[in-house]
Structures are given as structure tokens and as C-alpha cells.
Amino acid sequence: MAYKILVVDDEPSNLHVMRTILQEQYTLIFAKSGERAIELTMQQRPDLILLDIMMPGMNGYEVCRQLKSERGVSHIPIVIVSALDEYQSEVEGLKSGAADFLIKPVSPELVKSRVANLLGESRANTMRENYQLVMNQIAAVAALHNNDVEVAAPRIAELSEWLAMQYGLTKSKAEDISLAYPLCSIGELWDDGGNNTSADSRSMLLLSEATKGFACVSVTLLTYKNTRWDGSGFPEIEGEKIPEECRVVCVAELLDKEVERRQGSVEDRVFGAIQAISQEAGTLIDPRLVHILDTNSGELSKLYQGWLAMPWPTPILPISEF
Numbered sequence: 001m002a003y004k005i006l007v008v009d010d011e012p013s014n015l016h017v018m019r020t021i022l023q024e025q026y027t028l029i030f031a032k033s034g035e036r037a038i039e040l041t042m043q044q045r046p047d048l049i050l051l052d053i054m055m056p057g058m059n060g061y062e063v064c065r066q067l068k069s070e071r072g073v074s075h076i077p078i079v080i081v082s083a084l085d086e087y088q089s090e091v092e093g094l095k096s097g098a099a100d101f102l103i104k105p106v107s108p109e110l111v112k113s114r115v116a117n118l119l120g121e122s123r124a125n126t127m128r129e130n131y132q133l134v135m136n137q138i139a140a141v142a143a144l145h146n147n148d149v150e151v152a153a154p155r156i157a158e159l160s161e162w163l164a165m166q167y168g169l170t171k172s173k174a175e176d177i178s179l180a181y182p183l184c185s186i187g188e189l190w191d192d193g194g195n196n197t198s199a200d201s202r203s204m205l206l207l208s209e210a211t212k213g214f215a216c217v218s219v220t221l222l223t224y225k226n227t228r229w230d231g232s233g234f235p236e237i238e239g240e241k242i243p244e245e246c247r248v249v250c251v252a253e254l255l256d257k258e259v260e261r262r263q264g265s266v267e268d269r270v271f272g273a274i275q276a277i278s279q280e281a282g283t284l285i286d287p288r289l290v291h292i293l294d295t296n297s298g299e300l301s302k303l304y305q306g307w308l309a310m311p312w313p314t315p316i317l318p319i320s321e322f
Helices: 012-022 034-044 060-068 086-096 108-145 153-166 171-183 199-206 213-223 244-261 266-280 287-295 297-309
Strands: 004-008 027-031 048-052 078-082 100-103
Touching: 004 012, 004 034, 012 027, 012 108, 027 034, 034 048, 034 060, 048 060, 048 108, 060 078, 060 086, 078 086, 078 108, 086 100, 100 108, 108 153, 108 171, 153 171, 153 244, 153 287, 153 297, 171 213, 171 244, 199 213, 213 244, 244 266, 244 287, 266 287, 266 297, 287 297
Parallel strands: 004 027, 004 048, 048 078, 078 100
Antiparallel strands: none
């Protein structure tokens, strides 16, 4: 089934232009007012909205703001289509929550390109959110398998992503690390039939076909799990030879463990944790990562304020179902 696009404009000629450009590739629905656009969005759940600004009643900015305040449809990308001054339209549109904007008269090729790109990004974001939900469930079940009270994997994954960005890795690499970390626990859900294989070994086997993306990062994390910065952990792997994702995750795990076991205010716990793991700089972990933690301790404390207050997932299904 084709993607569904809602086109909103009070001028029939403008609706006709968009129909001509998009009808061969997408399912189109139309609204001639802001009020009708909101009604159709709630009923039809389009994949993208092309929204005119100047309309009787509710203008495009008002429609955009209202839709972005509705939880069930706030994820839908909105493209503002305007005949107004380009800079003014862009600024006001972005403030209202729009993902992009087009200037009338529209270019057919530009419309097709913007629509395709935004639909791809939206689909990727939805897939990531759904994957994260599944991975958090895996992490919760794995923790219960190990009789762990704290389901720390989702928090460590977010910490790893933040730390990777501070370390200078690309956003895509940081996101891959965040997605990969909970996946390392998948072996916990596999009963090996009494063969006494480790959970890490079972995870490696399940992920052995991965060649790219975050699943491949999971394999790297499992492969070099016991590396140490000074080379005393994994044979012939030390310092800069250690994969960057492994350096980041090692520090994230150590820090989170220290924060979790401490008492007091969040700020004191984070500061104490940083001081504790700094003793491992140059031996177990990359000293640069410790410096990053120390330099950004205030921001890190704010992140932990939210993480520690967040109810991490408990399994939806009983363990016996897995």
C-alpha cells in the first residue's frame, strides 16, 4: 500500500497542482480548511501532511501547533507550503513544529524529493522506536533471568550514545551503539539445553550473520568485551587498537554501576562515580573519556536526574513465555 499524504489548502488550484505531482506515487487525501485537516489527521493518520499557511479560520501554523500537541499524531511530519517571505515562513514554521517547508509556486521535482526524504526519515524513526521497545523488553527479561533487580541496559544504552557523541563519534555511530547495547543480552533468552554455553556465546551465535549497522556493532561489543586500555585483558588489543564503541561502552558500564551503588543526591552520586572510575584511567579505560565525564559532570547529572526517575520496563510477558 502506498504512503498516505494529506494535502491542505483552501485553493482548489493548489490542490490540483499537488495531485498532479504526487498522485502516481502516493494515496492522497485533501482538506480545504485547518479544522478539516485536524479532523482528517485524527481519522486517517496520514504518513505526511502538506500544509498551506494562509487559510480562512485556522491558519497553517495553528494547525501545525495543535497537531504537534496531540500525542497520537505528533510524529507525523508536516511540510509548510507558503507563498510568504521564505525566511519568515521557515522560522515560523519550525517554531510551530514543521519538519520542512516549500515555497509557492512549487517545483514538482523539489516536492517529490522533499516528500520522499521525509517519509524515509519518518519510517526510520518509527522503526527505531519500535525496535527500542522490543530491545528494552529483552533487557528486562534478561535482567530477571539473572535475578537482577535493576534493569540498567536501557539507561546504559542512552549513556553510551551521549558519551559517544562527546567522544567525537558521528551521530549515526552513536545511535548504532545505543541500539546495539541491549541486543547483546539476547543470548539470555535462549535455553542452551544444558550445554553450559555462556549467554555471550549464544548472543554471538545469534548475531553471527550481521555485516553492517547496529547488529554488527553488537558483535564487536561482544567480541572485545574484556579489552583493557593497557592491553592486559584481550591479547594484542590495547589503546587506540580497541574499537571506539568498546571504549565507550566500557566506561558507560563502569560509571552506571558506580552511580547505582551510591547513596545521596544525584549530583553527589555522579560526581563520586566519576572520581571512582578515574582510578582506572590509563589501565582499564581511555583517559580521554574520563576527562569528558569530568568536564561534563553537570550535564551528566541532569541526564541521570531523568534516567533515575524513569520507570524502566518490566516484561510484558511472563518469563516462562520465552
